[in-house]
Amino acid sequence: MSTLFADRMGNLQKSFIREILKLTENPNLISFAGGLPNPNFFPVTEIAAATADLLQQDGTQALQYSTTEGYLPLREMISARYQKRHGLNISPDEILILNGSQQGLDLIGKVLLNQQDTVLLERPGYLGAIQAFSLYQPRFATVPLEADGAALAPLAEQLQHSPKLFYTVPNFQNPSGVTYSAEKRIAVAKLLQNSSAVLVEDDPYGELRFMGEDLPPLYSYRPDNSVLLGSFSKIVAPGLRLGWMCAPKHLLDKVIVAKQASDLHSNYLAQRIVHRYLQYYDLDAHIQTICDAYGQQAALMVSMIEQYFPPEVQYIRPEGGMFLWATLPEGMSAMTLFELATRNNVAFVPGQAFYVDGGGDNTFRLNFSNASEAKIEEGIKRLADAIKQLLHEQTPVAMATVA
Amino acid sequence: MSTLFADRMGNLQKSFIREILKLTENPNLISFAGGLPNPNFFPVTEIAAATADLLQQDGTQALQYSTTEGYLPLREMISARYQKRHGLNISPDEILILNGSQQGLDLIGKVLLNQQDTVLLERPGYLGAIQAFSLYQPRFATVPLEADGAALAPLAEQLQHSPKLFYTVPNFQNPSGVTYSAEKRIAVAKLLQNSSAVLVEDDPYGELRFMGEDLPPLYSYRPDNSVLLGSFSKIVAPGLRLGWMCAPKHLLDKVIVAKQASDLHSNYLAQRIVHRYLQYYDLDAHIQTICDAYGQQAALMVSMIEQYFPPEVQYIRPEGGMFLWATLPEGMSAMTLFELATRNNVAFVPGQAFYVDGGGDNTFRLNFSNASEAKIEEGIKRLADAIKQLLHEQTPVAMATVA
8 A cells, every 4th residue: 555545544344235226327236336325205395495495594594604513503403303203312412413324334443442442343344434434444253134233142252352332223123134132132232331431322223113012222231331323315315415413411411522523514505494394394293104105115026025035035024114135155256146136137236345354245135215116026026037037047157257 | 639530631631721611611601711602603504404495305315324434425526625725636535424534533533643652833833632632642742832833943853853743733723823824834844745744734713714814724735735624614614523634545445444433434314414504505705705794803802902901011922713812921820820820800821731741821811712702802801801910910729729
């Protein structure tokens, strides 16, 4: 590596997913690769009305510099939503508005991580977190993710080694779609009680539940040494680029100082727009509309998979969110499948990028939120054909050609 | 420091200016302390019209996720403005949209700085840059700022020690208001030619010139190893939170990867709004309106200073921007003056925070962009009274009471 760049840059590759997304610009290709919410449900008219009123009534204020913490009435609304949804008391002073919850991961890394500190991740884990934390040059350790959440014995074992933080996405995880069960939440919280690790709970999808019951965040069991991240990207719209972090004051104060040095404050106009939108409209009803649609899209994908995929392919049925996780028989390569599938004009994300310590070669992620029913039907058929080809052909495509 | 936090956090204090701004919430106080543009010139109606059209015509797209690089047509407009203003060829591929140009400083630190690398700053220097770079734990070195730019002999000397970067604000610097002369730009560029230091040129105020002639950026003499930062905050509105970075491809590619890990991308709705605003309206005419007003405000502040300040107080007459810099006689304390002045219901920023290596105790910064003519008149009178009190009283307020 050239001496121009800092050592930390050696740890970071351009996102493979980002590179995949470039491949998917072919208009004939059906892509389950991205992680986009369905734009049909963006409340465009409502955002337009809220913005027009805001700019007319308080435009000068809404276009000025603002505080690092973020617009207080918006933080109050976020606080009230946690109270209503989980009976959780999070003071507006314990909430910081972010440029999307991804920024929270960067700030947590900045504030907490010395080089060689251990970051404990789920396996597979969210790629954006791996990338954000990588820049602070930690060691990564992982805990396998089971169908109901992190495996307890490995988690207990890893917590013995004093990781600096444990990063988890307990609801409809990206990439696996896994949701922690009620029992597992309690068990994980109990293990964390005896550890000094900071819990970093990322919950961008939590309100997008279309099956089962809303469960309390892990944060609710251990608020004194935890961080909870949320986002408007999936429940309002991602182009507004607003997320938030909840953390106890002693921790959040440091994050605020780091954020001030990083970008002064989050987009103030967008904060005021979202606040106005929440004042005027029923967000819960809007979320219900999204959940109903995503539930149907997920159900359709599942039924197409059951109908067309060979039985050797396993999958996890998601209770919410945007992703479905599939596993090929041991020894098969999802990268090879990707090559075959894109020839069939269908794309997905091979799982290996989500395994920070290697493995996962036979896994892949399917997004169901951003494809029409017709595309889900046709795309899963095409993908099933590619899988059958992979399973039955004795001459798999050489890895070298897709590296 | 608690072991909870990363070592880098030990370097960073909450901004003193931020603390001062809290003091200035007293409605009777006239504040020259902040660094806010004059909200009377925010194009609220035009932004409202641009936003309404955008959301009606392309709302769904404008609310979706976007690319890390930023909206290409907006980058094309920025490129065209450099071409028109300076005959400078900066390709849209060499431009990255930021959450305000402050984010550029953080990303530059992230991409370039190893611990103990040397960052060369102007003395006094921009506090936001000191804060952003501090988190990467560099050494700071400084070059004194003269009335026409950085002192050449000390700059030559410092460049011998291979600093990683040289950070400069050549137009109407914050805090000093100093502008580099044409000759000094060429001389500084010549010194940089023989150095491997990355030039980081921050130009948030460059278009706010109300005296003299627009001069080429240092970047134009040495684009291969330089970064140029710009911002819409002072020429459109800061609440839109949009700035940009120009850099050669080999450098910008790394910054893009770091930005992707930090927050995925900048606010897309705001990018689309600004693009639409620039399409519909004459930004140059709007900037002229701002310059005319700031020029009058600066001229009024200067004439009030000449009329009321004791002749022992020196000041630099700014050619543009938002700040005026004053120096008390050697040995006098601007912190003590701050204490006296706030009792007189007028505030400013004592200069010592801008001196990363100590000193500057007798300097202070006045903002003229965000005060009415009446407040400038009354505020400078009050401040002159406080200065006279400081100069003539033999019992200055003990430093301990203002620490």
